Amino acid sequence: MAQGGGGAGRRPRVLLGATGSVASVKLPLLVARLLALPQQPEVRVVCTEHAKHFFAPESLPVPVYSDADEWQTWTRLGDPVLHVDLRRWADLLLLAPLDANSLAKVAGGLCDNLLMCVVRAWDRDRPLLFCPAMNTHMWDHPLTGAHTRALRQLGYEEVACVSKTLACGDTGLGAMAEVDTIVQAVQTHLRASLTTPEPTREPGSTQEPGSTQEPGSTQEPGSTQEPGSTQEPGSTQEPGSTQEPGSTQEPGSTRTI
Numbered sequence: 001m002a003q004g005g006g007g008a009g010r011r012p013r014v015l016l017g018a019t020g021s022v023a024s025v026k027l028p029l030l031v032a033r034l035l036a037l038p039q040q041p042e043v044r045v046v047c048t049e050h051a052k053h054f055f056a057p058e059s060l061p062v063p064v065y066s067d068a069d070e071w072q073t074w075t076r077l078g079d080p081v082l083h084v085d086l087r088r089w090a091d092l093l094l095l096a097p098l099d100a101n102s103l104a105k106v107a108g109g110l111c112d113n114l115l116m117c118v119v120r121a122w123d124r125d126r127p128l129l130f131c132p133a134m135n136t137h138m139w140d141h142p143l144t145g146a147h148t149r150a151l152r153q154l155g156y157e158e159v160a161c162v163s164k165t166l167a168c169g170d171t172g173l174g175a176m177a178e179v180d181t182i183v184q185a186v187q188t189h190l191r192a193s194l195t196t197p198e199p200t201r202e203p204g205s206t207q208e209p210g211s212t213q214e215p216g217s218t219q220e221p222g223s224t225q226e227p228g229s230t231q232e233p234g235s236t237q238e239p240g241s242t243q244e245p246g247s248t249q250e251p252g253s254t255r256t257i
């Protein structure tokens with residue numbers, strides 16, 4: 001399979017990472033809206049264990065991966081490493097919703113589950129969009145500002161949360177951006193891509209071509225390359241942003257596929 005990065009002649013590939021926010025109830029809608037984009041992206045989902053409380057993975061018309069799949073596909077040296085292959089597969093990584101816990105992990109570089117490993121291994125030349133979603137008191141905590149700032153400084157694009165009465169009853173900032181807003185942000189990147197859709201989708205099909213692999217399969221979704229990227233670890237970017245929680249996107253986060 002071709003390496004990620006958006007080659008001409010195939011559909012763009014969006015990897016959707018979902019975490020344990022109540023906003024994960026919107027995953028079916030978000031996936032449907034992504035699949036309906038004119039660029040006809042392939043979509044795959046990686047979710048945390050807590051995210052599964054809010055949607056039924058089997059209800060989505062796309063492959064859904066979680067922690068067990070990482071270890072079911074690897075038993076010995078030479079076996080595919082799922083988080084590396086998903087990272088290679090994807091042109092764009094969308095973290096929606098990104099809860100406070102996983103936001104903190106990303107900011108701190110932790111990688112203790114499949115999704116966090118994909119994020120930690122992410123090729124920062126490819127777009128990463130994140131959509132914070134949390135209780136308004138969590139949002140107002142100074143740690144949230146530090147964490148979102150850290151992500152923006154890495155070049156990741158924030159799709160700002162919105163103010164509303166949250167599922168818990170509190171009113172204020174912290175709700176995940178509207179699905180339309182998120183899809184529009186993704187589309188901006190796909191539009192700029194040189195990738196062109198392949199005319200292989202069956203009319204009326206909800207399953208995208210080339211994505212027949214089931215979670216837990218021993219076939220890797222990405223390329224046949226060995227684990228171990230030649231990309232340098234870490235970034236050359238400096239901390240120092242003053243952008244606050246709830247603010248809009250960081251200048252310079254306009255990477256495209």
Ligand SMILES: Cc1cc2nc3c(=O)[nH]c(=O)nc-3n(C[C@H](O)[C@H](O)[C@H](O)COP(=O)(O)O)c2cc1C
Binds near residue numbers: 020101102103
């Ligand atoms: C009903 C319910 C709703 C939750 N919603 C959110 C939320 O919107 N945002 C958030 O940051 N945490 C929320 N949490 C807490 C997270 O699920 C918890 O921090 C969990 O450890 C996150 O794990 P993960 O980041 O690995 O998915 C919620 C918890 C429950 C029980």
